[in-house]
Amino acid sequence: MHDETKAIHIPNRRLQGSVAPPIQLSTTYEHGPDGELIHGFEYIRGSNPNVDDLQTRLAALEGADGAVAFGSGMAAGSAVLSLLAPGSRVLFHQDLYLDFRVLAEKVLPKRGVLFESIDLSDASARSRAFEDGVDLVWFETPSNPLLDILDIEAICGEARHHGADVLVDGTFATPVVQRPLALGATYVLHSLTKYMGGHSDVQGGAIAYRGDSTLASALTEARRLGGGVLSPFNAWMISRGLQTLYCRMERHCANAQIVAESLERQEKVSRVRFPYLPSHPSYDIARRQMSSGGAMISFELAGGKDAAIKMAANLTLFINATSLGGVESLVEHRASREGPKSTTPDNLLRLSIGLENADDLVDDLCSAIASL
Secondary structure, X not given: OOHHHHHHHOOOOOHHHOOOOOOOOOOEOOOOOOOOOOOOOOEOOOOOHHHHHHHHHHHHHHOOOEEEEEOXXXXXXXXXXXXXXXXXXXXXXXXXXXXXXXXXXXXXXXXXXXXXXXXXXXXXXXXXXXXXOOOEEEEEOOOOOOOOOOOHHHHHHHHHHOOOEEEEEOOOOHHHHOOHHHXXXXXXXXXXXXXXXXXXXXXXXXXEEOOOHHHHHHHHHHHHHHOOOOOHHHHHHHHHHHHOHHHHHHHHHHHHHHHHHHHHOOOOEEEEEOOOOOOOOOHHHHHHHOOOOOOEEEEEEOOHHHHHHHHHHHOOXXXXXXXXXXXXXXXXXXXXXXXXXXXXXXXXEEEEOOOOOHHHHHHHHHHHHHOO
């Protein structure tokens, strides 16, 4: 069965003949007088039919042994980190989502977990880091917001040789564009708030994994005890979003390619960061492990920070907002969003390319650039 079909028909559950799955909002379920689970569910913090259905669908799309859904991407990532014992060591890529960087700095030391951030695209730096012992390697590819592309297969091979697990944050790519588990990753993290939900109106997260029931139980327990539970309604909304994920991503990615190529022709743009442009330093890797360039673009303006902020203000179709992956196109000056500790160039704007007509998006960008 093709992935586009799986997104619509897995799980194939028809309750009372309904074509659209119902939302099951009950917080508690009948059990036997001896505590036996008659219907397979006990309490909403453990699981729920809508959450189970979403997990089944996510696992199918990722080619995973299983998936565990959470209330947010942060909750999903935190659950993986909670499995680490004191004395464990985590190796992060240097371009890391801001809140995970804050989590690492503020929380991991209190748990006795060591971490280091390096340029994981540098094979020599990776080799030196592995010599010190590593339990978990964690990276985004494409990364947020610099659109770094990391060689998943190469890093996973090295990690496996040294006995380390690998978590790949696949939020920017989705399983439509990239399948990290097939390239050797242990975990794939998704913020379901983004492309999976697809309409900027629902929050969720998930971990898809390679492993046995022991790992599934550990992640499920981390969710139950940590409280990062996904509501039935949100699970239902995200499942509905997944049904159109493949056709949406086709349009998102096609639009992004057109926009990126147009931006690269602009004299006032000093650099465009997009994986499927030959100018990207990891273009060959992107072509090997991604089916398209995705739908996120970051670019830098020759006029510096003031030019970037002015351009963002002069856009009419692109909405100044954080997040990504909805039907509408968004623009964000990431350095301002990240604050004084930001390592993002202050002349950089990040674009989330939506489903509008690509020509309209190009016209909007060109008009804003011309105003500088």
